[in-house]
Amino acid sequence: xxxxxxxxxxxxxxxxxxxxxxxxxxxxxxxxxxxxxxxxxxxxxxxxxxxxxxxxxxxxxxxxxxxxxxxxxxxxxxxxxxxxxxxxxxxxxxxxxxxxxxxxxxxxxxxxxxxxxxxxxxxxxxxxxxxxxxxxxxxxxxxxxxxxxxxxxxxxxxxxxxxxxxxxxxxxxxxxxxxxxxxxxxxxxxxxxxxxxxxxxxxxxxxxxxxxxxxxxxxxxxxxxxxxxxxxxxxxxxxxxxxxxxxxxxxxxxxxxxxxxxxxxxxxxxxxxxxxxxxxxxxxxxxxxxxxxxxxxxxxxxxxxxxxxxxxxxxxxxxxxxxxxxxxxxxxxxxxxxxxxxxxxxxxxxxxxxxxxxxxxxxxxxxxxxxxxxxxxxxxxxxxxxxxxxxxxxxxxxxxxxxxxxxxxxxxxxxxxxxxxxxxxxxxxxxxxxxxxxx
Numbered sequence: 001x002x003x004x005x006x007x008x009x010x011x012x013x014x015x016x017x018x019x020x021x022x023x024x025x026x027x028x029x030x031x032x033x034x035x036x037x038x039x040x041x042x043x044x045x046x047x048x049x050x051x052x053x054x055x056x057x058x059x060x061x062x063x064x065x066x067x068x069x070x071x072x073x074x075x076x077x078x079x080x081x082x083x084x085x086x087x088x089x090x091x092x093x094x095x096x097x098x099x100x101x102x103x104x105x106x107x108x109x110x111x112x113x114x115x116x117x118x119x120x121x122x123x124x125x126x127x128x129x130x131x132x133x134x135x136x137x138x139x140x141x142x143x144x145x146x147x148x149x150x151x152x153x154x155x156x157x158x159x160x161x162x163x164x165x166x167x168x169x170x171x172x173x174x175x176x177x178x179x180x181x182x183x184x185x186x187x188x189x190x191x192x193x194x195x196x197x198x199x200x201x202x203x204x205x206x207x208x209x210x211x212x213x214x215x216x217x218x219x220x221x222x223x224x225x226x227x228x229x230x231x232x233x234x235x236x237x238x239x240x241x242x243x244x245x246x247x248x249x250x251x252x253x254x255x256x257x258x259x260x261x262x263x264x265x266x267x268x269x270x271x272x273x274x275x276x277x278x279x280x281x282x283x284x285x286x287x288x289x290x291x292x293x294x295x296x297x298x299x300x301x302x303x304x305x306x307x308x309x310x311x312x313x314x315x316x317x318x319x320x321x322x323x324x325x326x327x328x329x330x331x332x333x334x335x336x337x338x339x340x341x342x343x344x345x346x347x348x349x350x351x352x353x354x355x356x357x358x359x360x361x362x363x364x365x366x367x368x369x370x371x372x373x374x375x376x377x378x379x380x381x382x383x384x385x386x387x388x389x390x391x392x393x394x395x396x397x398x399x400x401x402x403x404x405x406x407x408x409x410x411x412x413x414x415x416x417x418x419x420x421x422x423x424x425x426x427x428x429x430x431x432x433x434x435x436x437x438x439x
Contacts, residue, residue, distance in 0.1 A: 013421065017414045025406060044350050051354035056361070065326045069359070070366040072319040073415050076312055077370025077408040082378045083308025084407060085398040087301045090385070093396035094297040097233040098289030100266035102178065105259040105276065108283040112296070113147040114167075116257045122282055126259045129275045131268035135177065141262035143178045146170035146243045148250045150218045152207040159208065164393055166203055168218060169235075170243030170256075178262050179231060187212030187227030192242045195249075198227040202236035202395030206384050210239075221249050234293065237384070237395045260289065300385065316415050323419025327359055328426070352424040359420025360413055367412025374408070375400045 023031075039045035059066050098104075105126050110116035118126075123144040132140045150168040153159040169175075172192075176182060190196035197218075199210040209216045214225050223241065230236060247253055263269055266288075273286040379400040384393045 013418060017418065020414055020417070021407075021410050023410070028410075044347060047347070047350035048353040048357070051350050052357045055354055055358040059358075059362075065329060066362055068326050069319075069323045069362045069416075069419065070369065072322040073363050073366030073412045074370035074373065076315040076319050076415065077367045077412050078374045078377075079315060080308055080312035080411055081371055081374035081400060081404055081408040082398070083304060083311065084404045085374065085378050085400040086383065087304040087308065088401055088404055089383075089396045089399040090304065090394070091294075091297045091301045092399055093394065094234050094293040095290070097235060098291070098293040100269070100288050100290050101263045102289045103261045103263055103269060103272055103286055104289050104292045105261065105284050105286050106257070108285050110285060113145075113258045114149060118144070118256045118259060118284075120254045120256075122284070123256055123259050125279060125281055126261065126276065126284070129261070129272050129279075131263050131272035131275070133262040133264045141174065141177055143171060143174040143260040144243065144256040145175065145258045145260060146246050146250075146252055146255070147257045148246065148252070150239070152209070152216065152218075155206060155208045157208075164207065166207060166393060167238045168197070168246060169238050169240050170246030171240050172243055175240070175260075178260055179235065181233070182229050182231040182235060184227045185230045187225070190226050190241055192244065194242070195221055195223045195245060196226045197223050197239050197241035198229050199225055200236035200238050200240075200395075201228055201230045202382075202384070203239060204228055205382060206237075206393055206395055219249055234394055234396075237393060312411065316411065319415050320419050323359060323363070323415065324422060327355065327420050327423035348429070351427050355424035355427055356417065356420040359423075360416035363412045363416025363419070364409070367409045370412070371400075371405045371408050375405070 039049045105118070106113065106116035107118055123142075127140045127142040127144075132142060134140055146169070148168050148170075149165050151163050152166050154162040154164050176189075184198065185201065187198070190198055199207075204210040210225055210228070212225055212227055215222050216225060217223070218239075229240070243256070247255065261272065263272060269288055276282055276284050276286050378398040381398040382395060383398065384395045
């Protein structure tokens, strides 16, 4: 019977914690308001405040044991926030690469740009589709592009062994018109018809030799780096060169992998897509660049998030046991105090609530400390993905957003709740006469 009661309690606690972790900040605010009203307007609430105040006043005497809870939970939150910040930064970098009023066109059935092939005639047909925006000269703002994988030595590594994959994108002048956020920040643009290229600042951060004026070997050709550009999105991790040179250099002829099109507005996408789908000369997949790059981030973002939650959960279990041990010890040393309070009329509920509030206060301090540590160390920290077989590395920045910090604080409070619950229940159930006899 006791086993079933214990199992049921465990299940209820787990469900309660899961519901708590899913609460938005408005739900948490509502709970805090209800708790404050209960503590102010009810007799048991006032008793809870009295017992809590006594417990908090003794914290300096228990500084070492209290620090165990704070430091343990700070470690959990710091790791969790760092992992979630990594996932957010990766997702945000790809999301910024797209928009609702630009479209990406690839060959039908292509999973990514590097696996797509569009012939020259198809790119001309796509440029004349309805819904495409035009510049001041009446030319469609369409950028046929060729993406290939190239290898370069990594910065700070062995040039022969530490080699990474980078995406080389063949573009024309239209690419700069379509991506107005891409700006040259050092050197100059490449000249058409020459083995010249510009490097994104993210690629320059990861790979050796990408400084203006230097020469690098890509494939069988020597290329001159003429400039560095910044676009503040996934394109920062690429190299750009003239598509008329990239094609022959990589034996792709005049074919392209992708066509990017600037639309007259987000509402024009359906008309644009329908026109390409109904054209018998084409077999293409069309999506907005926002949808395309967001989907590209889904798998990696989920993997990072799951890893972060799993690691955080394992560490949280350790932190819970630390909190349990500390609070059981605190209850044992305060047994006579708690028994005295109950003997003079304090009920069991105020005792339970007071001990849990004390634990959750320590947990809140630990969560805040862990969040601050993660923000100081990781916010804006630059990292990159490992290159897959046909894709290059993506450089991105960790983003410790308020939502991520909020998640870390909720985890901290959940750990404090579980860590304080069972010691609190034990204190409330301890017979008064037994507790009064304890030294």
